Amino acid sequence: MNDNGKIFSPVHVTSPFWEKYMEIVKEKMLPFQWDILNDKATVKIESERDDVNIPTEKSHVIANFLIAAGKKEGNHYGWLFQDSDLYKWIEAAANTYRVKPDEHLLTLMETCVELIEEAQDADGYLSTFYQIEKPQLKFRRLMESHELYCAGHLIEAAVAYAEATGDLRLIAVSDRFIACIKKAFGPNEGQINGADGHQEIELALVRLYEFTGNKNYLDLSYYFLNVRGQDPDFYHKQLLENEKNGIHEGHMPHIDLVYLQAHKPVIEQLEPRGHAVRMVYMAQAMAGTAYYLNDSALLNAAKKIWESIVSKRMYITGGIGSTVRGEAFTYDYDLPTDTMYCETCAAIGLLNFTSVLQKSDKNNAYADIMERVLYNSMLSGMSLDGEHFFYVNPLEVDPEASLKNPDKSHVKATRPSWFGCACCPPNLARTIPAIQRYIYDESEDTKRIWINQWIDSTGAFENATLQQQHDFRNKKESTFTITNTNDLETEIFIRIPYWLDNVSVWVNGEEKVLEITDGYFKLILFSNSIEVRLTYNMPVLKWQANPNVKSAYGKVAFQKGPFIYAAEESDNESALHLYHVKGEPVAIDIEDEVLGPISVIDVPAQKLEQTEPSSLYYLYQKPGYLEKNLRLIPYYCWANRDTGEMRVWLNDGGE
Amino acid sequence: MNDNGKIFSPVHVTSPFWEKYMEIVKEKMLPFQWDILNDKATVKIESERDDVNIPTEKSHVIANFLIAAGKKEGNHYGWLFQDSDLYKWIEAAANTYRVKPDEHLLTLMETCVELIEEAQDADGYLSTFYQIEKPQLKFRRLMESHELYCAGHLIEAAVAYAEATGDLRLIAVSDRFIACIKKAFGPNEGQINGADGHQEIELALVRLYEFTGNKNYLDLSYYFLNVRGQDPDFYHKQLLENEKNGIHEGHMPHIDLVYLQAHKPVIEQLEPRGHAVRMVYMAQAMAGTAYYLNDSALLNAAKKIWESIVSKRMYITGGIGSTVRGEAFTYDYDLPTDTMYCETCAAIGLLNFTSVLQKSDKNNAYADIMERVLYNSMLSGMSLDGEHFFYVNPLEVDPEASLKNPDKSHVKATRPSWFGCACCPPNLARTIPAIQRYIYDESEDTKRIWINQWIDSTGAFENATLQQQHDFRNKKESTFTITNTNDLETEIFIRIPYWLDNVSVWVNGEEKVLEITDGYFKLILFSNSIEVRLTYNMPVLKWQANPNVKSAYGKVAFQKGPFIYAAEESDNESALHLYHVKGEPVAIDIEDEVLGPISVIDVPAQKLEQTEPSSLYYLYQKPGYLEKNLRLIPYYCWANRDTGEMRVWLNDGGE
CATH class of the missing domain: 1.50.10.10 (Glycosyltransferase)
Structure with a gap:
């Protein structure tokens, strides 16, 4: 088999x-x-x-x-x-x-x-x-x-x-x-x-x-x-x-082709x-x-x-x-x-x-x-x-x-x-x-190996054994080790994720120019044991959607590493739709009791100041805002604490 | 009967x-x-x-x-x-x-x-x-x-x-x-x-x-x-x-009480x-x-x-x-x-x-x-x-x-x-x-009559005949005539609509102070023939919804007279969600071929400048806007021309 x-x-x-x-x-x-x-x-x-x-x-x-x-x-x-x-x-x-x-x-x-x-x-x-x-x-x-x-x-x-x-x-x-x-x-x-x-x-x-x-x-x-x-x-x-x-039962159903x-x-x-x-x-x-x-x-x-x-x-x-x-x-x-x-x-x-x-x-x-x-x-x-x-x-x-x-x-x-x-x-x-x-992909002729996902792992292929190890949290450093090379013409393609910046690469200790083609850094094997080390920053990315996406118009979403972020009521006040994010987001590594070791993102925001009671409709008043911080967590781990509001797309309050 | x-x-x-x-x-x-x-x-x-x-x-x-x-x-x-x-x-x-x-x-x-x-x-x-x-x-x-x-x-x-x-x-x-x-x-x-x-x-x-x-x-x-x-x-x-x-047919339906x-x-x-x-x-x-x-x-x-x-x-x-x-x-x-x-x-x-x-x-x-x-x-x-x-x-x-x-x-x-x-x-x-x-309402004892709706009409009541006539379009003037009075103690209550301002009132030619109680101007009949004349402005009203109304948050709607207004694609460019109204709206009386004699409202607006092609998601760019006028028509007459977009609530671009 x-x-x-x-x-x-x-x-x-x-x-x-x-x-x-x-x-x-x-x-x-x-x-x-x-x-x-x-x-x-x-x-x-x-x-x-x-x-x-x-x-x-x-x-x-x-x-x-x-x-x-x-x-x-x-x-x-x-x-x-x-x-x-x-x-x-x-x-x-x-x-x-x-x-x-x-x-x-x-x-x-x-x-x-x-x-x-x-x-x-x-x-x-x-x-x-x-x-x-x-x-x-x-x-x-x-x-x-x-x-x-x-x-x-x-x-x-x-x-x-x-x-x-x-x-x-x-x-x-x-x-x-x-x-x-x-x-x-x-x-x-x-x-x-x-x-x-x-x-x-x-x-x-x-x-x-x-x-x-x-x-x-x-x-x-x-x-x-x-x-x-x-x-x-x-x-x-x-x-x-x-x-x-004579084996049909019930009425003739509508078929939506x-x-x-x-x-x-x-x-x-x-x-x-x-x-x-x-x-x-x-x-x-x-x-x-x-x-x-x-x-x-x-x-x-x-x-x-x-x-x-x-x-x-x-x-x-x-x-x-x-x-x-x-x-x-x-x-x-x-x-x-x-x-x-x-x-x-x-x-x-x-x-x-x-x-x-x-x-x-x-x-x-x-x-x-x-x-x-x-x-x-x-x-x-x-x-x-x-x-x-x-x-x-x-x-x-x-x-x-x-x-x-x-x-x-x-x-x-x-x-x-x-x-x-x-x-x-x-x-x-x-x-x-x-x-x-x-994680990996190997060509039919075994002469090319792609590292597609940055996930700590080892992979034993026909022409080489690969190992990747990442420290996203502290050192912001990743190491790819290639050993047991059988064919020195084998090419290794390491994907350089778009969510990194200031990436530097060292091959067996020597700094190289990071050339990226179709998203991959290409390495032709030259030795039986190669270590590729990358250092980088992991910035907070602020996304906008195409303006044709009506639901996200005037809104922004945040990402760090591969994670899209979300605001949850557990970390913030209710009425998340009244927050307008405005200013520089900051990522903070925390160790949450429930969510584990994660990076949260804190974004400065303005929240509409609500005066109660107010009628259903009223003549235009210039809105007043309160300065607030909005805390975001990785989307995948939402709804693990209290039941509450959540949203990924947040009102853009400008820069 | x-x-x-x-x-x-x-x-x-x-x-x-x-x-x-x-x-x-x-x-x-x-x-x-x-x-x-x-x-x-x-x-x-x-x-x-x-x-x-x-x-x-x-x-x-x-x-x-x-x-x-x-x-x-x-x-x-x-x-x-x-x-x-x-x-x-x-x-x-x-x-x-x-x-x-x-x-x-x-x-x-x-x-x-x-x-x-x-x-x-x-x-x-x-x-x-x-x-x-x-x-x-x-x-x-x-x-x-x-x-x-x-x-x-x-x-x-x-x-x-x-x-x-x-x-x-x-x-x-x-x-x-x-x-x-x-x-x-x-x-x-x-x-x-x-x-x-x-x-x-x-x-x-x-x-x-x-x-x-x-x-x-x-x-x-x-x-x-x-x-x-x-x-x-x-x-x-x-x-x-x-x-x-034995007279029930089919399965037992779910009853939503x-x-x-x-x-x-x-x-x-x-x-x-x-x-x-x-x-x-x-x-x-x-x-x-x-x-x-x-x-x-x-x-x-x-x-x-x-x-x-x-x-x-x-x-x-x-x-x-x-x-x-x-x-x-x-x-x-x-x-x-x-x-x-x-x-x-x-x-x-x-x-x-x-x-x-x-x-x-x-x-x-x-x-x-x-x-x-x-x-x-x-x-x-x-x-x-x-x-x-x-x-x-x-x-x-x-x-x-x-x-x-x-x-x-x-x-x-x-x-x-x-x-x-x-x-x-x-x-x-x-x-x-x-x-x-x-339009009208009369008390059980016939001693009070309310004029609730400002609609040109005559009404023959027990103690008086009422007539109302309005010129909302040119003179901005309304006349209420009371004749055939049978009981001089009869009270007439004329509703003063909230969509007027600068209202002046003349009773039989004499200017009066406009006292309004529960929304009505009260008149005690004193003669067999009374003419109440009102002059006023009909401003464009700019509404906001209670911030708890998520769908209307950050948006405004316009009204003139009793009419709520809407933007239609027939009068504007498509992608109405990209307009932000900003500035003084102006009402203009027009005679539209299809819509008849109506007031339209022109509002200065900024429209997002779209650069094509653009990807589904992209890193934040400060948005650029084009100055545009947004034309609004009374909501009731939308969808009488071309098929297109329509919206009542428009993005608020501030004042």
């Missing part, structure tokens, strides 16, 4: 920041989520928005599998895609096990694998809802069934489990399901010629190809990508056929529309399939989507999805800060999509976006205790609005323990222990 | 402004809406928001009555409350006929009355949906049935028709329906002890009491008000009973919550019933609701309803300018609620609010051609957002011809020709 040794390089993360998060996943999230899946946790499950139809009684995931396996009586409970919660848990456990083997975790994973084996039908089919409740509708309601979506998560779990343990049993389960799928789907008479409403199997098949080298998986991914949107009537026709066959990204062929979808998670999952598969199949048209389509996202439809935190309705993209520069979606899963999807594009195009823009997502819109999805999660990662919160204005019911002011639709928490759990994936 | 002569004083409106609107109702709206009701108009019916379940194929109102009358085959089509469209049309026609009799209109009204007579069941029941489709469910799904809501509109139509024509046939239909309702509803064994989910019959019964003097109607209104919310489980119990009796204002007794509902139209309809009935029954507790509850609305939950245009979800109030100071509801019907409801409160409490605050609603959030509900209507009256519109962000699908940038839910257009049509109602 893992023949080419390139995709899953033996990278070991030593960053205290990320080690802490991996520890949280191992010690908190995995046991906590295991209890949830087994309906043993006594937490309140919340609906992700104000919708009485969202199932919030229990998870029932393990129970669904037991019932499908014939080991328990009962009905299916939960969403059609409830199975994916288990698959993502296994992937998270496997990724964690890979970093730090643990017998108990292995035992749990094996239990899961056996349960899945038992639940699988003889023909390879596997989707507990349809097995238990509606066998006659298997693969017949693809607009909503999530059967191939779940298959995708099964495949991702299988690869992760095999990589971590060497145990191929889940790969075998996947292969049986894939065989069942290949029999059912295709262009031939009697086959279903369409794709699942929710993209996921496409990217999972690329991952399975990477693991096995078997091109058939890539072809199947390409088939699903290519068939999508070719016949925009496909989903409707399925329902009509069910009606004809744009939501499903099935309104036209994927290669013609040059801007991100519809459900944000689906969009980036699809685009990731497009980029991956295109890369391995050398399909430049498909790759360019994926790149156009990416360009459109990052240049016109992405929040400064890396969040995507401007509306809760359809959890979707809207239009260029439409980035409302208090009603957006910015789902944690969408952030993770954008991270993975970007990391795949980076394979074929070396440019620091990719690493910049991945970093922005990782440290901001992704990490904000979880609390520091690892037991509370955001589905929606807002740029601005007023707890009263979240509670009392139903347009903001999805914008929670505190992280719930669990959700009726629990896609985000396990998505975080599987991504964090796989952080090593995003 | 109309024994006491007070409620429907013989007031005749001579204002060119309002005469033009009454003419539009008569010549355009009534024929146009008649064609719609008969499915003869070839207009596009739009859904009021992005919801595929809204019926938009046709109106079918007359057809529903024909089917119920057994004169046509077929099914009911449209909302459960579709009947009310006809009742409101009759009321509009009657109010118009009253102002200007017209044989054709009379014939049409008579046709309607006969059709309604024929459709009515022998026992008095009348609701075409239940008669045609679900007779077994009559009065059994009150949470949504709108049967008593429609009864209320029938009653209002009957009173208006009787007042206008002297024909009591529709009153007889109402009486038969009321008898049927009184039999079915009440606290006794076997009766239904609850109220309709949508309040309306309550206020209509007050109106019927005013017309007939029959206190039984008042008692029935009081019963429905009083029973509401006493048993919050009432609606649910009805459904359970239906289930028990706050939406229905049925979560607690009405007298305990001291702040406006839930559906905005229902709220003000209910509060109007509370105020009216309390007034006639001398129920001070109920009156105080109504006043508390009103206070809460106007001091914390009303837009500067007089619009109410901060969210499309539930078309509802949200919480204090939550007045988003681009996602609000501000339904035309809610404005009309607030107008009527306020006019009823004014009976018992003489204070210019009521007249101010009525005026604000009349000239702004109500009139904006229709186009100047009388054939296009807004359901939602936004404070800020970007057509692209309305089209592409589903959170704003209800915020239309142009007025549609008709709606699937067509409550607003006929509500306007019935209110405009009844404008005379809102």
